[in-house]
Amino acid sequence: MNIEREETGNLTATLKMKIQPEDYLPGVEKALKEQRKNAVLPGFRPGQVPMTIIKKKVGKALLIGEVERLIDANLKGYLQENSLRVLGQPLPKAENAVNNNWEEPGEFNFSYELGMAPSFEVNLDKLGVEYPAVDVDEVLVTREITDMQRRFGKVEDAEVSEDKDMLLGDMIELDPDGSIKQGGILNRATISLEFVTEDAARQSLVGKKKDDEITVDPHKVSKDPEDMAHMLGISVDQANEIGDSFMFRVAEVKRMAPVPIDQALFDRVYGKDAVSDEAGFRAKVSEGLDQMFRRDSDRLFLRFAMKKIQERTNVELPDTFLKRWIQETSKTPVTLEDVEKGYTDYANGLKRQLVQDRVIETYGLEAKGEEMDAFAKRYVSDQFMQYGMPAPEGEQLQLMAARMLGDQEQINRIRGTIVEQKLMVHFKTLLEPTEKKVSFDEFVTLARTV
Missing domain, CATH: 3.10.50 (Chitinase A; domain 3)
Incomplete structure (x- = not known):
């Protein structure tokens, strides 16, 4: 097995893979023997079907399967060993179908195009990002109380x-x-x-x-x-x-x-005797709204910061390769014109993700295993407490957290949440943003701009 890389552009390359008979024959022979062992054919005892018949029936399919397995494993291994960061997946070149004869197997040659992730640095110096904070005025408080009156009505x-x-x-x-x-x-x-x-x-x-x-x-x-x-x-x-x-x-x-604004409503929302009059109730509602909007402000501040970093960072992409990759891997047939229509948005989204990944890598903000485990345990406990049930402890809690972390979708969600929190803390500490009070409507308008 031999793999060579040929640079074909600033962010593109071709991998040329040469597969010899000694690479694939052992796997093919093993698969043929397994097929023979399990083959059932009239006129022959189980496991005694002649190998010539087995080869005639399934030999080509087994050969193709073994070669494809070798290609997949060695492509992944080569990319990892050489620390190559690629975009999309390697694309087979059209010549692969012409240059290889499955009917008379010998040496196989395959070529794959690669789109490489760009190398760049991020700079957070003097970024100048404001922190938008919603001004919780009396109108918002009254609106929230009206909603509470209806909610408990x-x-x-x-x-x-x-x-x-x-x-x-x-x-x-x-x-x-x-x-x-x-x-x-x-x-x-x-x-x-x-x-x-x-x-x-x-x-x-x-x-x-x-x-x-x-x-x-x-x-x-x-x-x-x-x-x-x-x-x-x-x-x-x-x-x-x-x-x-x-x-x-x-x-x-x-x-x-709606229910009236009285002690019964105060107790129902905040617990018995936590609030004793309407002024105190309005103050608690205002405090709750401020906390809720702070979370939204954090997310909007993070989006503004990432946008500023992206604007000052030159991120190149292998555009021609990516357009072809989108076209060839689409679940439904699409023309190049279709790809072109949505490519700008796709490219901007990819650049945004690459910039964020680079920030995470530069400042060591990755989600660590122990952090994900702790998050999963906390989430499980919170779910039980939400329904008034005692939270599991010890081995039971660990088992439930491990089950949660066995789901790739949950892993991605947890990792994303942890990384977002780390980015937030890091940006707030490093950038020291100036807080800017805005109305609720202004905040909504700002959120639509990023």
Whole structure:
């Protein structure tokens, strides 16, 4: 086995792999013997089918499988041993199919194109990033208290619907001419006007009472395909194909009656006697909002900092290679024109990730094994406590944390959370940002810019 690397550009290279018979024959012979041992063929005893027949039936497939295994293992090994940081995966060159004869195996030659990750340094000196902090004013506090009053309120019957009510009734599918569709959908459903985002659709449901009939578009009175599927009593796949004309016949109008601002509400939100008057209640609400917005501010500050670092860092990419890689590895066929349309966003996202990875590497902010283990244990304990159950301890806690860390999706989530926290602390300490008070609306606008 021989592998040679040929630099073909600033960030591209070709790996040429030469595989000799002595590399693949042992594996092929072993696989053939296994096939013969398990082969069942009329006229022959189990395990006694002639090797010539086995080779004729499965020899080529086993040869291809063994060569592909060797290619995969040796490509990975070569990249690791030579500390090559590649983008995407190695792409086989078209000549591979022409230069190799599976019918008369001998020496095999394969070539793979590589797109290399760029080498660059990051500089955090004089970055000048502000820390946006939401100014928790009386308007926000009042809005939050109003939400609490409704959250802890009780559902009551109402005569005529208002813009935050719930309508219970029947969804009835219509034909294009507006008549009830024979064999169409008929399902009891609930529409929460509060979550109907399109103003015209919401207003069409205001002022309605029992037995009123309104033509509605289920896409506009539901939050998402899953919600619409539940509303219509169908699958999500069916919901994606459904029409936009239904009759909604009102059966009930429900309204959430808010609870008064009194000691009962104070106790329910913060615990018995933690707050004794409305002024103290408002102060606690303000404190809670400030803590909540601080977490959002941390994330926005981190995004601003990473954006500034990216703007001052020259990150080159092997664009031609990446476009080809996207095209060839797409789950559905795409043209080069399709790739070009979305490539700028893809490239910016990749550069952002490369810059973040470089910051993490430069300042030693990786998530360590013991940190991930501690995070998993804390998460498991919090989940039990959330439901009022005693948290597991000792060996049981370790076992549950280990099970959690056996899931790659959970590993990625935990690693991402730990790294984000480390970046936050590091940037706050190193950059010493100036805090800038902004209104809630200004904060939302800022968040949309990065």
